[in-house]
Amino acid sequence: GQNIDQPTEMTATEGAIVQINCTYQTSGFNGLFWYQQHAGEAPTFLSYNVLDGLEEKGRFSSFLSRSKGYSYLLLKELQMKDSASYLCAVNSGYSTLTFGKGTMLLVSP
Amino acid sequence: DGGITQSPKYLFRKEGQNVTLSCEQNLNHDAMYWYRQDPGQGLRLIYYSQIVNDFQKGDIAEGYSVSREKKESFPLTVTSAQKNPTAFYLCASGLSVGHGYTFGSGTRLTVV
DSSP: OEEEESSSSSEEEEEEOOOEEEEEEOOOOOOOEEEEOOOOOOOOEEEOOOSSEEEETTTEEEEEEEETEEEEEEOOOOOGGGOEEEEEOOSSSSOOOOOOEEEEEEEEE | OOOOEEEEEEEEEETTTTTTEEEEEEEOOEEEEEEEETTTTEEEEEEEEEEEEEEEEEEOOTEEEEOSSSSTTTTTTEEETOOOEEEEEEEEEEETTEEEEEOOOOEEEEOO
Protein backbone atom coordinates (compact mmCIF):
# COMPACT_ATOMS: atom_id res chain seq x y z
CA GLY A 1 0.00 0.00 0.00
CA GLN A 2 0.86 3.66 -0.05
CA ASN A 3 1.68 5.62 3.10
CA ILE A 4 2.68 9.27 3.30
CA ASP A 5 3.29 10.95 6.66
CA GLN A 6 3.51 14.62 7.53
CA PRO A 7 3.17 16.51 10.81
CA THR A 8 -0.38 17.71 11.40
CA GLU A 9 0.43 21.25 12.53
CA MET A 10 3.39 23.58 12.83
CA THR A 11 3.77 27.14 14.07
CA ALA A 12 6.44 29.70 13.24
CA THR A 13 7.13 33.40 13.48
CA GLU A 14 7.12 35.93 10.67
CA GLY A 15 10.61 36.25 9.16
CA ALA A 16 11.75 32.85 10.43
CA ILE A 17 12.58 29.61 8.58
CA VAL A 18 10.45 26.48 8.84
CA GLN A 19 11.02 22.94 7.58
CA ILE A 20 8.07 20.64 6.87
CA ASN A 21 8.99 16.96 6.65
CA CYS A 22 7.37 14.20 4.62
CA THR A 23 8.15 10.49 4.72
CA TYR A 24 6.71 8.00 2.28
CA GLN A 25 6.44 4.27 1.67
CA THR A 26 5.05 3.56 -1.78
CA SER A 27 5.10 0.64 -4.20
CA GLY A 28 7.06 2.72 -6.71
CA PHE A 29 8.41 6.22 -7.10
CA ASN A 30 8.16 8.59 -10.03
CA GLY A 31 8.38 11.97 -8.34
CA LEU A 32 7.28 13.93 -5.27
CA PHE A 33 5.27 17.14 -5.29
CA TRP A 34 4.60 19.86 -2.73
CA TYR A 35 1.42 21.92 -2.89
CA GLN A 36 0.17 24.90 -0.89
CA GLN A 37 -3.52 25.09 -0.04
CA HIS A 38 -5.30 28.02 1.60
CA ALA A 39 -8.56 27.28 3.38
CA GLY A 40 -11.45 26.67 0.98
CA GLU A 41 -9.24 26.92 -2.09
CA ALA A 42 -7.63 24.51 -4.53
CA PRO A 43 -4.02 23.38 -4.00
CA THR A 44 -1.37 25.28 -5.92
CA PHE A 45 1.88 23.71 -7.12
CA LEU A 46 5.06 24.62 -5.24
CA SER A 47 7.79 22.15 -6.17
CA TYR A 48 8.73 18.83 -7.74
CA ASN A 49 11.58 16.44 -6.95
CA VAL A 50 12.42 13.24 -8.79
CA LEU A 51 16.18 13.03 -8.18
CA ASP A 52 17.98 13.24 -4.85
CA GLY A 53 18.98 16.69 -3.75
CA LEU A 54 17.74 20.19 -3.21
CA GLU A 55 15.55 22.20 -5.57
CA GLU A 56 15.44 25.93 -4.82
CA LYS A 57 12.75 28.30 -6.00
CA GLY A 58 12.82 31.72 -4.40
CA ARG A 59 11.85 31.53 -0.71
CA PHE A 60 10.86 27.87 -1.08
CA SER A 61 13.19 24.89 -1.39
CA SER A 62 12.46 21.18 -1.46
CA PHE A 63 14.77 18.27 -0.72
CA LEU A 64 14.49 14.59 -1.60
CA SER A 65 16.27 11.43 -0.45
CA ARG A 66 14.87 8.45 -2.33
CA SER A 67 16.87 5.89 -0.33
CA LYS A 68 15.35 7.20 2.90
CA GLY A 69 11.86 7.83 1.51
CA TYR A 70 12.12 11.37 2.82
CA SER A 71 11.48 14.89 1.63
CA TYR A 72 11.22 18.31 3.22
CA LEU A 73 9.89 21.68 2.19
CA LEU A 74 11.89 24.65 3.49
CA LEU A 75 10.22 28.04 3.71
CA LYS A 76 12.46 31.05 4.34
CA GLU A 77 11.63 34.63 5.38
CA LEU A 78 8.16 33.57 6.44
CA GLN A 79 5.29 35.92 5.71
CA MET A 80 1.80 35.98 7.16
CA LYS A 81 0.41 34.90 3.78
CA ASP A 82 2.37 31.64 4.12
CA SER A 83 -0.18 30.48 6.70
CA ALA A 84 -1.75 27.57 4.83
CA SER A 85 -1.82 23.80 4.56
CA TYR A 86 1.14 22.16 2.79
CA LEU A 87 0.51 18.89 1.00
CA CYS A 88 3.11 16.28 0.09
CA ALA A 89 2.11 14.03 -2.83
CA VAL A 90 3.85 11.09 -4.48
CA ASN A 91 3.54 9.70 -7.99
CA SER A 92 4.24 6.03 -7.41
CA GLY A 93 4.51 5.23 -11.10
CA TYR A 94 0.84 5.05 -11.90
CA SER A 95 -1.09 7.89 -13.45
CA THR A 96 -2.31 9.32 -10.14
CA LEU A 97 -0.91 11.17 -7.14
CA THR A 98 -1.25 9.94 -3.56
CA PHE A 99 -1.45 12.74 -1.01
CA GLY A 100 -0.44 13.01 2.60
CA LYS A 101 -2.91 14.50 5.07
CA GLY A 102 -1.24 17.88 4.91
CA THR A 103 0.58 20.08 7.42
CA MET A 104 -1.22 23.18 8.68
CA LEU A 105 1.30 26.00 9.11
CA LEU A 106 0.40 28.99 11.26
CA VAL A 107 2.65 32.04 10.95
CA SER A 108 2.36 34.52 13.80
CA PRO A 109 3.59 38.15 13.94
CA ASP B 1 -7.36 31.29 -21.08
CA GLY B 2 -7.11 27.55 -20.56
CA GLY B 3 -8.26 26.14 -17.30
CA ILE B 4 -10.48 23.77 -15.40
CA THR B 5 -13.90 24.84 -14.15
CA GLN B 6 -15.96 23.27 -11.41
CA SER B 7 -19.55 24.18 -10.70
CA PRO B 8 -21.30 24.96 -8.53
CA LYS B 9 -18.97 26.31 -5.84
CA TYR B 10 -21.43 25.44 -3.07
CA LEU B 11 -24.07 22.73 -3.22
CA PHE B 12 -26.67 21.63 -0.73
CA ARG B 13 -28.37 18.27 -0.95
CA LYS B 14 -31.12 16.60 0.99
CA GLU B 15 -30.45 13.13 2.31
CA GLY B 16 -31.46 10.44 -0.17
CA GLN B 17 -30.95 12.60 -3.25
CA ASN B 18 -28.41 12.12 -6.02
CA VAL B 19 -26.41 15.18 -7.07
CA THR B 20 -24.00 15.77 -9.97
CA LEU B 21 -20.89 17.93 -9.76
CA SER B 22 -19.60 19.44 -12.98
CA CYS B 23 -15.97 19.53 -14.13
CA GLU B 24 -14.94 20.99 -17.50
CA GLN B 25 -11.44 21.62 -18.87
CA ASN B 26 -10.16 23.28 -22.03
CA LEU B 27 -6.52 22.28 -21.57
CA ASN B 28 -6.73 19.33 -23.98
CA HIS B 29 -5.71 17.00 -21.15
CA ASP B 30 -6.44 13.30 -21.60
CA ALA B 31 -6.47 12.48 -17.88
CA MET B 32 -8.99 13.80 -15.36
CA TYR B 33 -9.46 13.04 -11.66
CA TRP B 34 -11.88 13.48 -8.77
CA TYR B 35 -10.66 13.83 -5.19
CA ARG B 36 -12.52 14.28 -1.95
CA GLN B 37 -11.10 16.30 0.94
CA ASP B 38 -12.28 16.10 4.54
CA PRO B 39 -10.77 18.01 7.47
CA GLY B 40 -7.58 16.24 8.57
CA GLN B 41 -7.84 13.63 5.82
CA GLY B 42 -5.91 15.12 2.93
CA LEU B 43 -7.06 14.37 -0.64
CA ARG B 44 -8.46 10.94 -1.39
CA LEU B 45 -8.96 9.64 -4.94
CA ILE B 46 -12.53 8.81 -5.96
CA TYR B 47 -12.32 8.11 -9.71
CA TYR B 48 -10.01 8.91 -12.57
CA SER B 49 -10.10 8.70 -16.34
CA GLN B 50 -7.12 8.52 -18.67
CA ILE B 51 -9.07 8.62 -21.91
CA VAL B 52 -12.56 9.22 -23.23
CA ASN B 53 -15.07 6.42 -22.52
CA ASP B 54 -12.80 4.84 -19.90
CA PHE B 55 -12.43 5.39 -16.15
CA GLN B 56 -11.10 3.57 -13.09
CA LYS B 57 -12.09 3.45 -9.44
CA GLY B 58 -9.88 5.15 -6.93
CA ASP B 59 -9.54 4.41 -3.23
CA ILE B 60 -13.03 5.54 -2.17
CA ALA B 61 -15.32 4.97 -5.19
CA GLU B 62 -18.28 3.47 -3.29
CA GLY B 63 -21.37 5.66 -3.52
CA TYR B 64 -20.05 7.65 -6.49
CA SER B 65 -20.34 7.34 -10.27
CA VAL B 66 -18.70 9.11 -13.21
CA SER B 67 -18.86 9.32 -16.98
CA ARG B 68 -16.37 10.45 -19.61
CA GLU B 69 -18.27 10.94 -22.85
CA LYS B 70 -16.21 13.95 -23.93
CA LYS B 71 -12.55 14.79 -23.43
CA GLU B 72 -13.46 18.12 -21.85
CA SER B 73 -15.95 16.86 -19.29
CA PHE B 74 -15.80 14.49 -16.29
CA PRO B 75 -18.95 14.86 -14.12
CA LEU B 76 -19.19 13.17 -10.73
CA THR B 77 -22.50 11.93 -9.34
CA VAL B 78 -22.80 11.54 -5.59
CA THR B 79 -25.50 8.93 -5.07
CA SER B 80 -27.75 8.27 -2.11
CA ALA B 81 -25.56 5.24 -1.37
CA GLN B 82 -22.74 7.55 -0.24
CA LYS B 83 -23.21 7.57 3.52
CA ASN B 84 -21.19 10.66 4.37
CA PRO B 85 -21.13 12.94 1.32
CA THR B 86 -20.48 16.27 3.04
CA ALA B 87 -16.97 17.25 1.87
CA PHE B 88 -14.91 19.48 -0.42
CA TYR B 89 -14.64 17.93 -3.90
CA LEU B 90 -11.72 18.74 -6.18
CA CYS B 91 -11.45 17.97 -9.87
CA ALA B 92 -8.03 17.86 -11.53
CA SER B 93 -6.62 17.23 -14.98
CA GLY B 94 -3.30 16.32 -16.53
CA LEU B 95 -0.40 14.90 -14.57
CA SER B 96 2.57 16.53 -16.16
CA VAL B 97 6.10 15.63 -15.13
CA GLY B 98 7.34 18.51 -13.06
CA HIS B 99 4.03 20.30 -12.54
CA GLY B 100 1.58 17.69 -11.36
CA TYR B 101 -2.13 18.35 -11.65
CA THR B 102 -4.11 21.37 -12.70
CA PHE B 103 -6.89 21.73 -10.13
CA GLY B 104 -10.34 23.23 -10.37
CA SER B 105 -11.52 25.60 -7.64
CA GLY B 106 -13.58 22.93 -5.90
CA THR B 107 -17.20 22.29 -4.93
CA ARG B 108 -18.26 22.21 -1.30
CA LEU B 109 -21.14 19.77 -0.87
CA THR B 110 -23.27 19.85 2.26
CA VAL B 111 -26.02 17.39 3.06
CA VAL B 112 -28.90 19.04 4.90
